[in-house]
Amino acid sequence: MRMSEVGMLASSPMLLLLLSLIMASFFDTTAGQVGVCYGEKGNNLPSNSEVVDMYKKYKIRRMRMYDVNPNALNALRGSGIELILDIPNHKIDDIANKPMEATKWVRENVEMYKDVRFRYISVGNELKPEDLVGKETILIQAIRNIDKALSEARLSIPVSTTTYMGAFTDTYPPSRGRFNATYLNFLQPVIDFLVSKRSPLLVNIYTFFGYNDSKGKIPLEYALFTQTSGGERDSGYTYLNLFDANLDSVYAALEKSGGQSLEIVVSETGWPTKGGLDANKENAEIYINNLIKHVKNGSPRKQGKAIETYIFAMFNENDKGPQEYERYWGLFFPDKKPQIEVTNGFN
Numbered sequence: 034m035r036m037s038e039v040g041m042l043a044s045s046p047m048l049l050l051l052l053s054l055i056m057a058s059f060f061d062t063t064a065g066q067v068g069v070c071y072g073e074k075g076n077n078l079p080s081n082s083e084v085v086d087m088y089k090k091y092k093i094r095r096m097r098m099y100d101v102n103p104n105a106l107n108a109l110r111g112s113g114i115e116l117i118l119d120i121p122n123h124k125i126d127d128i129a130n131k132p133m134e135a136t137k138w139v140r141e142n143v144e145m146y147k148d149v150r151f152r153y154i155s156v157g158n159e160l161k162p163e164d165l166v167g168k169e170t171i172l173i174q175a176i177r178n179i180d181k182a183l184s185e186a187r188l189s190i191p192v193s194t195t196t197y198m199g200a201f202t203d204t205y206p207p208s209r210g211r212f213n214a215t216y217l218n219f220l221q222p223v224i225d226f227l228v229s230k231r232s233p234l235l236v237n238i239y240t241f242f243g244y245n246d247s248k249g250k251i252p253l254e255y256a257l258f259t260q261t262s263g264g265e266r267d268s269g270y271t272y273l274n275l276f277d278a279n280l281d282s283v284y285a286a287l288e289k290s291g292g293q294s295l296e297i298v299v300s301e302t303g304w305p306t307k308g309g310l311d312a313n314k315e316n317a318e319i320y321i322n323n324l325i326k327h328v329k330n331g332s333p334r335k336q337g338k339a340i341e342t343y344i345f346a347m348f349n350e351n352d353k354g355p356q357e358y359e360r361y362w363g364l365f366f367p368d369k370k371p372q373i374e375v376t377n378g379f380n
Contacts, residue, residue: 111148197237206268326377
């Protein structure tokens with residue numbers, strides 16, 4: 034077909050619409066869309082089907098779930114909600130050392146739910162060096178086994194792991210950020226794997242912990258996205274909030290470890306309403322609403338690139354602890370009434 038013919042065809046309104054839909058399929062236009070983590074450590078929470086109905090009602094289009102729950106997965110069928118599904122830390126050993134366990138896990142928990150939209154599989158959450166003494170390779174072995182099982186099942190779902198800010202050191206200023214050597218012992222092969230697969234690294238980032246642990250040395254405005262001037266200068270970038278500083282310190286650490294091509298998914302963030310320094314409903318609302326607006330525009334190192342982000346959590350969870358604040362992160366109370374007013378939705 035000659036270019037002149039293409040131009041004539043493209044002048045058709047119907048074809049223009051078709052072409053725009055085809056082009057849109059090549060891009061993930063929802064990367065900055067904010068999801069919500071669904072934790073179930075409470076004895077008074079709504080049923081799984083009620084929870085999925087709440088995600089639909091409030092137009093929350095992404096969910097993270099921390100273990101397989103068949104009732105929740107059944108409720109998600111056909112919902113269109115994209116899911117990060119975790120493999121808990123205590124299951125990693127078997128999956129690493131017994132490839133058939135990985136095949137079984139994929140068959141029973143992913144293949145059986147082909148009408149559920151799996152976005153990522155996270156093998157482990159916040160693994161620490163003391164969890165892996167003498168078995169530093171089991172994380173990458175488990176990741177590779179799950180990836181192979183998915184491939185054999187003809188399922189294209191990225192496999193990653195979730196780490197946290199404790200895995201990094203020298204994070205101030207952000208450009209100095211690097212992995213703590215004891216974490217890099219088991220995360221370096223994971224980074225190499227993710228680079229080869231072009232899959233993201235999942236990182237839990239809480240400005241509350243930095244603020245709470247500093248006992249007020251970090252300005253509250255800097256932790257809540259409410260600082261509007263001044264800021265911290267570093268390598269040509271200006272930082273007006275701790276979230277960006279933390280995130281870019283992780284990008285700096287990845288660059289030092291051969292992971293400069295990787296994207297970061299912020300797999301947990303939030304602010305509690307009780308139990309810590311300035312933990313209250315007002316500050317939680319300020320943080321959540323500012324976060325939702327902020328992540329659309331990226332961080333200083335990734336300006337204009339929306340940050341895929343998941344708020345922790347859907348509900349207060351009364352079985353969590355030992356710290357009091359661990360029970361008070363919910364956007365909703367267990368009776369389904371909103372605890373946090375999200376003013377402009379989750380888009």
